[in-house]
Amino acid sequence: MAFPILSVIIFTPLVAALILLMMPADRKTEIRMTALVSAAFALILSLWVYLSYDQAAAGYQFIEKYAWLPQFGISLHLGVDGISTPLVLLTGVVMFTGVIISWGIDDRPREFFAFLFILASGVFGVFVALDLFMLFFFYEIAVFPMYLLIAIWGWVKTREYAAMKLTLYLFIGSVVALVGALAMYFNSGLGTFDMLMLETANFSAKFQQIWFLPVFMGFAVLGGIFPFHNWSPDGHVAAPTAVSMFHAGVLMKLGAFAALRVGIMLLPLGAIYWQPLILGLAIVNVVYGAFIAMTQTDLKYMIGFSSVSHMGLVMLGFATLTQDGMIGASVQMFSHGAMTALFFAATGMVYDRAHTRQIPELGGMFKALPYVGVTFIIGGLVSMGMPGFSGFVAEFPIFMGVWRVAPWMAILAVISIVITAAYIMLAVRRTFFGEMPKEFEGHIGPISFMDKFALTLLSTLMIGLGMFPAVMVPMVKTGVEHIMEILKVVK
Amino acid sequence: MNAFTPSMVMAILPEILLLTLVFLVLIFELIWKKEDGRNLGWLTAGGLLLILVVSAFLGKPAEASTVFGGMLRYDALGFIFKMLFIFGAMLTALFMMDSEKLGQRGESYILLLVATIGMNLMATSADLIMLYLAIETTSIPMYILAGFMRDDEKSTEAGLKYLLFGAMASTVMLYGFSLIFGFSGSTALEAITGFSMPLAVGIILLMAAGIGFKISLAPFHFWAPDVYEGAPTPVAGFLSTASKAAGFAVIMRLFIGLFPTGQYAQMWTLTLAILATLTMTVGNLIALRQTNIKRMLAYSSIAHAGYALVGAVSLSELGVGSVTFYLIAYVLTNLAAFGIIAAFSRIAGSDEISAYAGMSRRSPGLALAMLVAFLSLTGMPPFGGFVAKVFVFAAAVEANMIWLAVVGVLNSIIGVYYYLTVLKVVYLHRMEGENEEAHPIPLTRPYAIALTILSAGILLVGVIFGPWFNAASAAATGLF
Numbered sequence: 009m010a011f012p013i014l015s016v017i018i019f020t021p022l023v024a025a026l027i028l029l030m031m032p033a034d035r036k037t038e039i040r041m042t043a044l045v046s047a048a049f050a051l052i053l054s055l056w057v058y059l060s061y062d063q064a065a066a067g068y069q070f071i072e073k074y075a076w077l078p079q080f081g082i083s084l085h086l087g088v089d090g091i092s093t094p095l096v097l098l099t100g101v102v103m104f105t106g107v108i109i110s111w112g113i114d115d116r117p118r119e120f121f122a123f124l125f126i127l128a129s130g131v132f133g134v135f136v137a138l139d140l141f142m143l144f145f146f147y148e149i150a151v152f153p154m155y156l157l158i159a160i161w162g163w164v165k166t167r168e169y170a171a172m173k174l175t176l177y178l179f180i181g182s183v184v185a186l187v188g189a190l191a192m193y194f195n196s197g198l199g200t201f202d203m204l205m206l207e208t209a210n211f212s213a214k215f216q217q218i219w220f221l222p223v224f225m226g227f228a229v230l231g232g233i234f235p236f237h238n239w240s241p242d243g244h245v246a247a248p249t250a251v252s253m254f255h256a257g258v259l260m261k262l263g264a265f266a267a268l269r270v271g272i273m274l275l276p277l278g279a280i281y282w283q284p285l286i287l288g289l290a291i292v293n294v295v296y297g298a299f300i301a302m303t304q305t306d307l308k309y310m311i312g313f314s315s316v317s318h319m320g321l322v323m324l325g326f327a328t329l330t331q332d333g334m335i336g337a338s339v340q341m342f343s344h345g346a347m348t349a350l351f352f353a354a355t356g357m358v359y360d361r362a363h364t365r366q367i368p369e370l371g372g373m374f375k376a377l378p379y380v381g382v383t384f385i386i387g388g389l390v391s392m393g394m395p396g397f398s399g400f401v402a403e404f405p406i407f408m409g410v411w412r413v414a415p416w417m418a419i420l421a422v423i424s425i426v427i428t429a430a431y432i433m434l435a436v437r438r439t440f441f442g443e444m445p446k447e448f449e450g451h452i453g454p455i456s457f458m459d460k461f462a463l464t465l466l467s468t469l470m471i472g473l474g475m476f477p478a479v480m481v482p483m484v485k486t487g488v489e490h491i492m493e494i495l496k497v498v499k
Numbered sequence: 500m501n502a503f504t505p506s507m508v509m510a511i512l513p514e515i516l517l518l519t520l521v522f523l524v525l526i527f528e529l530i531w532k533k534e535d536g537r538n539l540g541w542l543t544a545g546g547l548l549l550i551l552v553v554s555a556f557l558g559k560p561a562e563a564s565t566v567f568g569g570m571l572r573y574d575a576l577g578f579i580f581k582m583l584f585i586f587g588a589m590l591t592a593l594f595m596m597d598s599e600k601l602g603q604r605g606e607s608y609i610l611l612l613v614a615t616i617g618m619n620l621m622a623t624s625a626d627l628i629m630l631y632l633a634i635e636t637t638s639i640p641m642y643i644l645a646g647f648m649r650d651d652e653k654s655t656e657a658g659l660k661y662l663l664f665g666a667m668a669s670t671v672m673l674y675g676f677s678l679i680f681g682f683s684g685s686t687a688l689e690a691i692t693g694f695s696m697p698l699a700v701g702i703i704l705l706m707a708a709g710i711g712f713k714i715s716l717a718p719f720h721f722w723a724p725d726v727y728e729g730a731p732t733p734v735a736g737f738l739s740t741a742s743k744a745a746g747f748a749v750i751m752r753l754f755i756g757l758f759p760t761g762q763y764a765q766m767w768t769l770t771l772a773i774l775a776t777l778t779m780t781v782g783n784l785i786a787l788r789q790t791n792i793k794r795m796l797a798y799s800s801i802a803h804a805g806y807a808l809v810g811a812v813s814l815s816e817l818g819v820g821s822v823t824f825y826l827i828a829y830v831l832t833n834l835a836a837f838g839i840i841a842a843f844s845r846i847a848g849s850d851e852i853s854a855y856a857g858m859s860r861r862s863p864g865l866a867l868a869m870l871v872a873f874l875s876l877t878g879m880p881p882f883g884g885f886v887a888k889v890f891v892f893a894a895a896v897e898a899n900m901i902w903l904a905v906v907g908v909l910n911s912i913i914g915v916y917y918y919l920t921v922l923k924v925v926y927l928h929r930m931e932g933e934n935e936e937a938h939p940i941p942l943t944r945p946y947a948i949a950l951t952i953l954s955a956g957i958l959l960v961g962v963i964f965g966p967w968f969n970a971a972s973a974a975a976t977g978l979f
Binding site for chain 2: 029033075076077078079080116119141144145146148149151152155156159160167168171172175176179180183184186187190191193194
C-alpha cells in the first residue's frame, strides 16, 4: 500500500495539538518551535500532494479507504481531485504563515497553537473527505475551535459577541445541512455515506429540489453568502491576526467547497432548479459587499467586507454551472485565500505597531514599513483583478461564465471591480502614504525577518499564479470537467 | 420451568457479585478505623471494576432467553445496560470519595451499590411485578443519597422532594400496570396481548407519565433541578446518568415489548414524540437562564433525555441502537461534567457559573476536561456527543419523522449557546483582583483517575465509534 499521505496530512496538526497540550505551559519557545516544525511538515506534505497530482489521469487520487462503521456505510474515504488539491496546498500555506505571524502571542501560546491546529486538521479533513459523514465530522471540528480562538485571543471590544455570533451562524448552517445529508442517505437506498456512490444515486427531481436549498445554503453560510454573511466581518475583526488569516483564507472556502461538493455535485438537478436564486444572491454579495467595504473606516472591516464580495464571486462562478465559471471560482478560492491571508497579516503588523486600524488615523506607514506596504499593494492589485496577478486568472473566467448565463449580471459584477479598485486605492493611499501622524513618529518598529518571509511567500504565490496560470488552471480544469459530466448526464 | 440451569446464575452474575461487594463493604467498615473510611471508596470502585471485567467476559448472553419463571430477560439489551450502570457506579464511587461527609461513610457506598442492583434488574425485568420491585429497589437508596447531608437544608429538601415526586410517579405507573393486569390477566410482558381502544390510551398515558417522572421528561421534570442542586454532586451525577439510562431501558422494554406494531404503536410513538419535543425545548430554553451550574446541567440533562427519546420513538432497530449509543456517550459525558463540578466546588466552594472565572488558569487540566465534556454535550466532534446525536436524528429521519429531527437540530443550536457561555467563563474571564496562579485547584487522586478515564472515553466513543455502535445495535436484536 502506498504511503497514506492524506491521512498523515490530517493527523499531523492533530497530533501536534496533543503534543502541545502535554508540554509545560511556561516553555514558550519550545512550544512555538514545535508548532512551527509541525506546520512546516504539513506544508511540505501538502506541497508534495500538489506537485505529484497526476493531471493526465485526473479524477480522485491518493485514495485511502478504511471501513469505520460498515453497517452504516461510513468509511474514512479520502482523496483529492483537481479542485481540492490547490485548497489543500492553500491550507498548508496559511497554516504555516499563520504560525509565523503568531510568534508574538504571549498569552497561553500552548492552547492557542493547539486550538489553531485542531482547526487546521478539520479544514484539511473537509477538503480531502470523500465520505459525507466524515465531511461533517471534520467540518464541525473546523468550526468549534474558532469560538475559543476568537473569544480568548481576540480583540477585547467585540470578541465575546463576535465569537458567539459566528459559532451560532455556522452551527445552524451545518446542522441544517446535516438533516439534508441524512435525508440523502436514506432516500438513496444505497446504505452508504460514500459521496462517490451517492453521485450515482439518481435522486428524484422532486427530492433534489426540496433538499438542495437547505444543503447548499447550510454550507454557503460559511462561504459568507448573502443574507447570511453578517457573522463574517464581525468575526474577522474580532479575531487575532492568525485566526483572521485562517478564517478568511481557508475557512470561508470550506463553506463554498462543501456547498459545491455536497450541494451541486450530489444534487445537480436541484442546482439547476435553484440556479437563478443562487446567482441572484451571489451578485448581491459581490456588489453589496464592495459598496459596504468602501464605506468602512476600520481596515479589518474593509477587508472583511471585501472578502464577502470576493466570496460572492466564487459563489457566482459556481452558480453559472458553466466550465469557465467553475474554473474561475475554484482558482478564485485559492487566489482569494492567499490574498486575504496577506491582507490580514499586513494589517496585523500595522495594528501591532500603531494600535489602531482606523484608516483616517493612519498614514505614512510606507516609510516605516516599506515591506508591508509593498506586499499590501500586491494584495490590492490581486484584489482588483489586475492582469499578471492571480486575481485576474480567477476573475476573468468567472465573468466569461456569467456572461454566458446572464450578460447583464456580468456587467453588474464588473462594476464591483471598479468599486474594489476605488476602496483599495483609497486605503493604500491613506494608510501607507501621506503624512505620518505625529504620535507614531519613532514608534513604528521594523518587522521581523520571519514576518517578511511570510509576506513574501504569500505574494510569490499570487504573482506566480498570475504569471503562470498553467501551474494551476489545467489541474482545476480536470476537477471541473467531472462536474460538467455530472450536469450533462442529468440534463 | 423450575429446573435449574447454569444460565440462571449467569443471568444474575453481576447482581450476585454486587451483593457480595455490599457485604464486603459492611464488614470492612467495621474492621477499618473511622479515619480510614475513605478507603471504602477504593474498595467499592475496585470491586466494581472487577465485577465489570468478570461480567463482561462471563455474563454475556449467547442468545436471548427468559429465566426465573419469566421474571427476567437474559439478553443483549440487559447486558449492555448492566455494564453501563456498573461503570457509572464505579466512577461515582470515585467521585464520592472526597465528597464531604459522603466519602467517609460506608452507608453511602452501600446505598450506591444497592441502587445499582436495582437498575440492573430494571433493565432485565420481563414481568411487571419484577419491574416495579426493581424500580423501588433503585429509587429508595437514591432518595436517601439525595438527602444524605442531614445538616444541609438543600440536601434534605432534595431528598424529601425526590421521595414525594418519586412515590407519586410510582403510584401513577402502578395504576397503569393494574390496568394491564386487569385486562390481560397476566403480568408477564410476553404474555400480555389483546388491548382495546380506550383502555390502551389510558395505559399508555399512565405509563408515559410514570416513567416520564423517573427520567424527567417535561412536563414531569419539576423535581429534577431542585434535587440535582440540593443533592451531593456525585449523587446528582449518578441520578442524571445511570438512573436515567435505567428509565430508558424500561421504556424500550415496556413500550416496544407491549406495543411493537399497529395503531397502538403509532399512538405511543406519537405521545412520546410530543413529550420529546416538549422536553428538549423546555430543557434547553430554561437552561439558558441558569446562573447555577448544577441547575443548568439539570436542565441540560432534561434536554438530553429528549434527544435520546427521539431515537426511541423511531421504533426501529436503528432507533434502539441509537438510543443505547446515545446513552453510552451521555453517561460518560455527564458523569464527567458532574465530576468536574464536584472537584471544583470542593475547593472553590461555589456552584455559581460566575465562580468559574479564571478556571483555565487555576487548573488547565481540569479546564481541558471541562472543554471535552461540554463540547461533547454540545454535540461537537470528535467527542461522543456528536456521533450520538447524528445517530438519533438519523433514526428519526429513517422513520420518516423529519420534523422531529428538525426540532432536535434546532434545539441543539440553543444548547451551543449556554454550553459555550460556560466555557467562555472558564477560559476567558478572570478572577477579579486576584492572581489565579495563587489559587490552584488541586485534584485528589480519585478525581484525577476518574476524569482521565471519562475524557479518554468520550474521545474514544466519538472517534472509534464502530465497535460501540455495534454493541449498541446488538441490544436491538432481542427486541424485534
